[in-house]
Amino acid sequence: MDREARLATDGIIRIGTRGSQLALAQASEVRALLMVAHGLPSERFEVTVISTSGDRILDRPLSEVGGKGLFTKEIELALLGGEIDLAVHSSKDMSTAIPEGLAITAFLPREDVRDAFIGREVRTIDELPHGATVGSASLRRQSLLMRLRPDLNVITFRGNVQSRLRKLEEGQVDATLLALAGLNRLEMSHVATDVLDVVSFPPAPGQGAICIESRAGDQETADLVAAIADHRTTVALTAERAFLAELDGSCRTPIAAHAEMHEDGSMTLHGMILTPDGAQMHETRRTGLAEDAETIGRMAGRDVLEAAGPGFFAGWAK
Numbered sequence: 477m478d479r480e481a482r483l484a485t486d487g488i489i490r491i492g493t494r495g496s497q498l499a500l501a502q503a504s505e506v507r508a509l510l511m512v513a514h515g516l517p518s519e520r521f522e523v524t525v526i527s528t529s530g531d532r533i534l535d536r537p538l539s540e541v542g543g544k545g546l547f548t549k550e551i552e553l554a555l556l557g558g559e560i561d562l563a564v565h566s567s568k569d570m571s572t573a574i575p576e577g578l579a580i581t582a583f584l585p586r587e588d589v590r591d592a593f594i595g596r597e598v599r600t601i602d603e604l605p606h607g608a609t610v611g612s613a614s615l616r617r618q619s620l621l622m623r624l625r626p627d628l629n630v631i632t633f634r635g636n637v638q639s640r641l642r643k644l645e646e647g648q649v650d651a652t653l654l655a656l657a658g659l660n661r662l663e664m665s666h667v668a669t670d671v672l673d674v675v676s677f678p679p680a681p682g683q684g685a686i687c688i689e690s691r692a693g694d695q696e697t698a699d700l701v702a703a704i705a706d707h708r709t710t711v712a713l714t715a716e717r718a719f720l721a722e723l724d725g726s727c728r729t730p731i732a733a734h735a736e737m738h739e740d741g742s743m744t745l746h747g748m749i750l751t752p753d754g755a756q757m758h759e760t761r762r763t764g765l766a767e768d769a770e771t772i773g774r775m776a777g778r779d780v781l782e783a784a785g786p787g788f789f790a791g792w793a794k
């Protein structure tokens with residue numbers, strides 16, 4: 477029996493995801509893409525919701541609790557334990573080190589990479605009054621904001637998309653920033669009052685891209701998800717994640733990166749590191765062949781480390 481026939485006759489494909497509305501929307505998107513790609517009915521799929529430490533710890537900034545692995549650890553344990561066959565993640569939340577026995581088997585076509593600005597009484601960052609309060613959980617967004625507007629009162633602001641918007645409505649903050657990708661997936665892009673450009677406000681590595689993780693030896697699932705993988709996104713994410721890998725071992729400073737593969741097979745990467753207060757910034761642009769994405773990412777990482785010098789990290793080191 478070939479693989480398609482086997483999938484059509486045995487077992488359920490079990491998809492693991494976090495329980496936030498955004499995570500559930502992403503899991504539904506993956507299921508829909510797999511149904512279309514393989515002609516499978518929805519009954520072949522089961523979506524298992526898994527609560528992660530990142531979902532439970534809401535009172536502290538993530539950078540204090542221990543960063544990225546927090547949104548993926550419990551889901552990865554379920555994969556390793558065979559409770560689920562594939563995990564759907566926001567690539568932005570993935571650490572660069574994938575646990576032994578697991579692998580990223582697909583990056584899906586990328587959504588909009590940009591950040592959205594959501595003001596309660598104003599439409600843009602420029603229009604915010606002196607000293608206005610802006611909430612964000614992201615060190616990168618906090619730093620980029622303070623770089624543009626050192627007068628702002630930037631505060632840490634956690635929770636899922638809906639709870640952040642509620643805090644904004646209640647007046648706890650005058651504005652917030654969210655990934656446009658998440659708003660689009662939730663069909664909530666109407667709340668954005670401005671969209672920030674990638675040159676002055678580059679996204680987090682991986683922003684806007686869903687990735688699928690599965691067991692390293694599970695060829696059947698790897699083949700299944702290969703049908704919905706996107707090459708250009710894979711190239712961009714390879715470069716951005718290599719840039720991040722080069723940096724995140726040595727610093728906890730804000731990191732931004734945006735890579736794009738072009739039609740002619742070339743690619744560009746814009747990488748940036750900042751001090752948390754936004755006062756200092758180093759950036760690099762590298763262009764090369766898509767097949768060299770990993771090297772380009774690594775070299776870009778070294779560019780900014782070298783430009784920054786050891787003094788840059790004084791006070792911001794791990």
Ligand SMILES: NCc1[nH]cc(CCC(=O)O)c1CC(=O)O
Nearest residue numbers: 566568654655657658683684685
């Ligand atoms: N850290 C939370 C998170 N992880 C991924 C997204 C957005 C969706 C994406 O980037 O794919 C968000 C929310 C946000 O930043 O607004």
